[in-house]
Amino acid sequence: MGGLATVNTGTEAPRRTRIQQEKRELILEAALEVFSTNGFRGSTIDQIAEAAGMSKPNLLYYFRRKEDIHETLMQRLLDTWLAPLRELDDIGDPMTELRSYIRRKLEMARDFPRESRLFANEILQGAPRIMPLLAGELKTLVDEKAAVIKGWMRAGKIARTDPWHLIFSIWATTQHYADFDVQVRAVLGPNRGGDGRFEDAARFLEQLFLDGLKPKG
Amino acid sequence: MGGLATVNTGTEAPRRTRIQQEKRELILEAALEVFSTNGFRGSTIDQIAEAAGMSKPNLLYYFRRKEDIHETLMQRLLDTWLAPLRELDDIGDPMTELRSYIRRKLEMARDFPRESRLFANEILQGAPRIMPLLAGELKTLVDEKAAVIKGWMRAGKIARTDPWHLIFSIWATTQHYADFDVQVRAVLGPNRGGDGRFEDAARFLEQLFLDGLKPKG
DNA sequence: CTAACGTTTGTCCAATCGGTCAAAAATTTG
DNA sequence: CAAATTTTTGACCGATTGGACAAACGTTAG
Numbered sequence: 244m245g246g247l248a249t250v251n252t253g254t255e256a257p258r259r260t261r262i263q264q265e266k267r268e269l270i271l272e273a274a275l276e277v278f279s280t281n282g283f284r285g286s287t288i289d290q291i292a293e294a295a296g297m298s299k300p301n302l303l304y305y306f307r308r309k310e311d312i313h314e315t316l317m318q319r320l321l322d323t324w325l326a327p328l329r330e331l332d333d334i335g336d337p338m339t340e341l342r343s344y345i346r347r348k349l350e351m352a353r354d355f356p357r358e359s360r361l362f363a364n365e366i367l368q369g370a371p372r373i374m375p376l377l378a379g380e381l382k383t384l385v386d387e388k389a390a391v392i393k394g395w396m397r398a399g400k401i402a403r404t405d406p407w408h409l410i411f412s413i414w415a416t417t418q419h420y421a422d423f424d425v426q427v428r429a430v431l432g433p434n435r436g437g438d439g440r441f442e443d444a445a446r447f448l449e450q451l452f453l454d455g456l457k458p459k460g
Numbered sequence: 461m462g463g464l465a466t467v468n469t470g471t472e473a474p475r476r477t478r479i480q481q482e483k484r485e486l487i488l489e490a491a492l493e494v495f496s497t498n499g500f501r502g503s504t505i506d507q508i509a510e511a512a513g514m515s516k517p518n519l520l521y522y523f524r525r526k527e528d529i530h531e532t533l534m535q536r537l538l539d540t541w542l543a544p545l546r547e548l549d550d551i552g553d554p555m556t557e558l559r560s561y562i563r564r565k566l567e568m569a570r571d572f573p574r575e576s577r578l579f580a581n582e583i584l585q586g587a588p589r590i591m592p593l594l595a596g597e598l599k600t601l602v603d604e605k606a607a608v609i610k611g612w613m614r615a616g617k618i619a620r621t622d623p624w625h626l627i628f629s630i631w632a633t634t635q636h637y638a639d640f641d642v643q644v645r646a647v648l649g650p651n652r653g654g655d656g657r658f659e660d661a662a663r664f665l666e667q668l669f670l671d672g673l674k675p676k677g
Numbered sequence: 678c679t680a681a682c683g684t685t686t687g688t689c690c691a692a693t694c695g696g697t698c699a700a701a702a703a704t705t706t707g
Numbered sequence: 708c709a710a711a712t713t714t715t716t717g718a719c720c721g722a723t724t725g726g727a728c729a730a731a732c733g734t735t736a737g
Contacts, residue, residue, distance in 0.1 A: 262704090262714075280585055285501030288695060300697085301715050309695065341673065360584055363639070367577055367584070368497055370642045377646035385647050401673045407648060408664035409673075415636035416629050422580070423632075425587045429594035430602050431624060447625035455672035456558065456618045456626075479684075505725060517727085518685050526725065 267305050270295045271319075274312045279357040282364045283313055283372075310372075317365065317373055320358050325381070327351065328410075331388050337395040338453070345413055345448055352421035353441045359421035385410055413452075420444055484522050487512045488536075491529045496574040499581045500530055500589075527589075534582065534590055537575050542598070544568065545627075548605050554612040555670070562630055562665055569638035570658045576638035602627055630669075637661055 273294035277286045288309050292302040306312045327347040331340055352359055370377055389406035396403045420427060420441065428436040435443070490512035494503045505526050509519040523529045544564040548557055569576055587594055606623035613620045637644060637658065645653040652660070 260713080266714090282499045282502055282581075282585070285499055285585075287693080289693085298716055299695090300717080303696065304714070307696090338673070363580070363584055364499075366640050366643050367580055368499070368502070370646075374642070374646065377643055381643075382647050382649065399675055402667070402671060402675050404667050404673070405660055405664045407652065408661055409668075411636060411640075411644060411647075411661075412633050412665070412668060415632040415640075419628060419632035423583050423628075425591070426583050426594055426598075427628060429587075429591065430599050430628075432599065435624065443622055444625055444628075447622045447629070450619070450621050451626075451629060451668070451672060453672045453674055454619060455668060455670045456555070456621070457670055458616055458619050477683075483684090504723080506723090515686055516725090517687080520726065521684070524726090 263305065266297075269297075270302055270305055270312065271316060275316060275357050275361060278313060278316065279360040279364065282368065283309075314372065316361065320362060321373070321376060321380075323355075324351075324358065324362060325384060328384060328388060331391065333391050333394070337392075337398075337400040341401070341413075341452065342449060345417065345452060346445060348413060348417035349420065349441065349445055349448065352417050352419075356421035356424055359418050363418070363422045416448055416451075480522065483514075486514075487519055487522055487529065488533060491533060492574050492578060495530060495533065496577040496581065499585065500526075531589065533578065537579060538590070538593060538597070540572075541568075541575065541579060542601060545601060545605060548608065550608050550611070554609075554615075554617040558618070558630075558669065559666060562634065562669060563662060565630060565634035566637065566658065566662055566665065569634050569636075573638035573641060576635050580635070580639045633665055633668075 270291065273296075274286075274291045277290045277294055281290070286309075288299055288302060291312065292299045295302060306315075327344055330347070331344050365371075365373060385407065388410065392401070392406035392409065395401050396406075427440065430436070431440055487508065491503075491508045494507045494511055498507070503526075505516055505519060508529065509516045512519060523532070544561055547564070548561050582588075582590060602624065605627065609618070609623035609626065612618050613623075644657065647653070648657055
């Protein structure tokens with residue numbers, strides 16, 4: 244007889260066997276691949292199951308509903324995704340801090356493009372599943388860091404601007420290389436669009452955020 | 461009896477009656493709304509038909525397949541979407557030209573957010589339907605404008621950087637306010653996230669691209 | 678009026694969807 | 708070993724999907 248609801252209690256304590264750990268991980272990896280390229284509604288359980296190398300009922304033994312997979316994925320994502328911003332620290336040289344924040348975000352776009360696209364998909368569709376997190380946890384964190392940046396501006400360490408839009412512009416420019424990767428590569432062509440494109444981007448962004456475009460007097 | 465295939469010949473000349481013109485326009489408007497928030501696979505013909513105020517078979521009388529609607533939408537989009545870049549002109553002050561390009565792109569993000577999201581959805585999913593356009597028409601245009609920008613750099617009118625990544629950064633920062641609008645508003649909150657957010661963004665971006673963040677000596 | 682043509686809809690269909698279930702297979706436990 | 712438990716699967720279900728079709732309806736030209 245089937246050993247049923249002991250696995251996906253969801254809210255309860257996750258007492259899991261070794262196999263359950265491994266298989267759940269396998270499913271999440273496959274789901275990340277599928278969800279990030281097709282969106283939630285555009286992805287099917289069959290696709291995920293096939294990518295994970297198992298049958299659909301077997302997948303549903305580990306995750307009761309399609310939404311549970313997506314939810315688990317999103318929860319994990321947000322933690323690692325905001326880590327670079329959390330590291331933005333009041334101690335240390337402001338310009339250096341910002342530069343390394345940009346570098347870290349660009350590295351994440353390079354190393355975890357699927358996670359970036361998963362997030363972008365969710366936001367594009369109106370963030371129906373993570374809206375509370377955006378208005379809560381995320382807003383709190385950004386407001387906090389905006390205050391730090393404002394302190395730097397008052398101290399004359401960096402130019403005075405809108406800290407919130409500064410953070411947006413860092414998000415936009417770095418995540419662009421993950422979310423719009425196909426377009427970036429198509430436009431750059433085989434030569435400039437190769438592996439070196441992230442170093443080119445890093446150099447450009449560093450200069451942009453440091454000096455802007457005005458020619459050196 | 462039905463007056464059949466005279467409407468959706470697709471490749472042939474579009475000899476259309478007044479009603480056909482109007483209804484097709486109605487459908488495209490509804491489809492833009494639906495596709496831009498749900499993606500292609502996530503949208504259903506029924507949704508579009510309902511949004512257009514007609515029955516599904518009636519919609520399919522004007523567009524034979526779901527894909528035909530999407531294709532028509534994308535074709536129109538690309539023309540208007542790239543118009544600002546086409547206007548980027550060699551005559552005139554380079555810094556002014558770039559500034560007004562950024563302003564125009566930001567206005568498009570404000571006035572046509574659905575178009576921006578439709579495009580973002582397509583790229584996110586690997587641009588399966590417009591890849592040839594990216595590697596062809598788009599690349600040609602960008603290469604051409606990159607050459608113009610390079611000329612400005614050689615003439616010492618703007619700082620030397622990578623013109624392609626400069627264009628990417630303008631796309632990213634401006635379209636961010638359409639594609640990630642939900643997140644932007646959630647983070648800014650009711651006060652700063654109101655209608656004034658685009659003016660704040662315009663001010664910030666102007667300063668970023670002009671002077672960067674380095675404090676004024 | 679009527680014939681021809683353009684428009685609209687109700688009905689239907691095969692394929693696919695998310696998810697269930699019971700039974701088989703594999704594994705762990707004693 | 709055998710019993711208990713966990714894991715896997717084939718078969719199945721109702722709902723939804725994109726699309727086909729013929730009949731009904733509306734409009735216009737002769």
